Amino acid sequence: MILHVDMDAFYAAVEQRDRPELRGRPVVVGGMGGRGVVAAASYEARAFGVRSALPTAEARRLCPQAVFLAPRPERYREVSRRIREVLASFSPIVEPVSIDEAFLDLAGTERLYGPPPAAGRLLKERIFAAVGLTASVGIAPNRFLAKAASDFAKPDGLTVIAPGEEAAFLAVLPLEKAPGVGPRMRERLARFGVRFLGELARIPEGELVALLGAAGQRLAALARGIDPTPVTPPSPPRSLGSECTLDRDTRDRDLLARLLLAHAEAVAAELRAADAAARTVVLKIRLADFSLKTRRRTWAAAASSSRELYRRALALLEGFPLGQPVRLIGLAAAGLVAAGLPRQPPLFGEQGRRSAEWERVDRAMASIQERFGDGAVGRASLREPRKTPAPGPRGGGRRPGRG
Numbered sequence: 001m002i003l004h005v006d007m008d009a010f011y012a013a014v015e016q017r018d019r020p021e022l023r024g025r026p027v028v029v030g031g032m033g034g035r036g037v038v039a040a041a042s043y044e045a046r047a048f049g050v051r052s053a054l055p056t057a058e059a060r061r062l063c064p065q066a067v068f069l070a071p072r073p074e075r076y077r078e079v080s081r082r083i084r085e086v087l088a089s090f091s092p093i094v095e096p097v098s099i100d101e102a103f104l105d106l107a108g109t110e111r112l113y114g115p116p117p118a119a120g121r122l123l124k125e126r127i128f129a130a131v132g133l134t135a136s137v138g139i140a141p142n143r144f145l146a147k148a149a150s151d152f153a154k155p156d157g158l159t160v161i162a163p164g165e166e167a168a169f170l171a172v173l174p175l176e177k178a179p180g181v182g183p184r185m186r187e188r189l190a191r192f193g194v195r196f197l198g199e200l201a202r203i204p205e206g207e208l209v210a211l212l213g214a215a216g217q218r219l220a221a222l223a224r225g226i227d228p229t230p231v232t233p234p235s236p237p238r239s240l241g242s243e244c245t246l247d248r249d250t251r252d253r254d255l256l257a258r259l260l261l262a263h264a265e266a267v268a269a270e271l272r273a274a275d276a277a278a279r280t281v282v283l284k285i286r287l288a289d290f291s292l293k294t295r296r297r298t299w300a301a302a303a304s305s306s307r308e309l310y311r312r313a314l315a316l317l318e319g320f321p322l323g324q325p326v327r328l329i330g331l332a333a334a335g336l337v338a339a340g341l342p343r344q345p346p347l348f349g350e351q352g353r354r355s356a357e358w359e360r361v362d363r364a365m366a367s368i369q370e371r372f373g374d375g376a377v378g379r380a381s382l383r384e385p386r387k388t389p390a391p392g393p394r395g396g397g398r399r400p401g402r403g
């Protein structure tokens, strides 16, 4: 059996959780500019017809009393990470499909959690206990039906389609719930008197293919409750990096070190987004004569905090001879592993704890930057050194362009 879990009105629910005064009120999260669109609407706002992807201006017209908020992606990612930890502890086979949705393969979990309805209830409870948010869960013999099932009774729903019940569910499932069925295809099929997906099973597959092309084949299978797509945990990207060309070529090691710290922060942020950690750090330097030099080293323990990436990159920079001035400097992380997998413990427990603390610092900085802008907070050593103490709070830290 496959389980699909989908958080209810995720961004809006996170805002209502973080700000209790918003609970029970219509909340719309979306782009605030002239062409902004709704990213999420609380169920109170949905009662007024506000839906995601609707222009924000239209949402204001439909529900002027709603609280309109700009999205806080870093905050949502943080909550999403916490939910993924719950999912990872629930089943070894988890495939996240978006920030608030995932498929889980329940194979072999019955002994632990009991039959599917009990497993679904338990997962919903664990998610609520961890993040204080409700999720809708669908469990079915395949992926497509599991997703349709989670959508069936939102919010806070639990729908289980047992083997043998597929046809009954498909008989009442509107056509447009199938992927790839838009208004035009729905209209074409309506001419044949077809409104529900199950009704397509009566039409021979050849006729559907003649009518709809390749999409017909897929629909014919879905209408019969067939979807062999397995739940596939993602593999992390092979590498990611950050680099910048300097305004003026330099041999100044302090300046190069400060730039590496900025790159380490950027790469750490990308690693967090990819839920990955890196065993290999690559220092990339282009010299004044345009020759490109790289130094790479692989460590036994994977790193994901900016501090640890910086420390490793700095070690590579120290061994790099600066015979010529540097034109470009970059840092890349390679040998990526999933951050959720057990990492090799560091040699010293203290070092591991400090690395985890720095990961928390990185996350805190990212949410402050998101709320108040990039200049709001930065590492002290990124600021230009001054000879006299600054008279007051300083402006933004230097951030290099991204490569």
Ligand SMILES: [Mg+2]
Binding pocket: 006, 007, 008, 009, 010, 100, 101
């Ligand atoms: Mg959702």
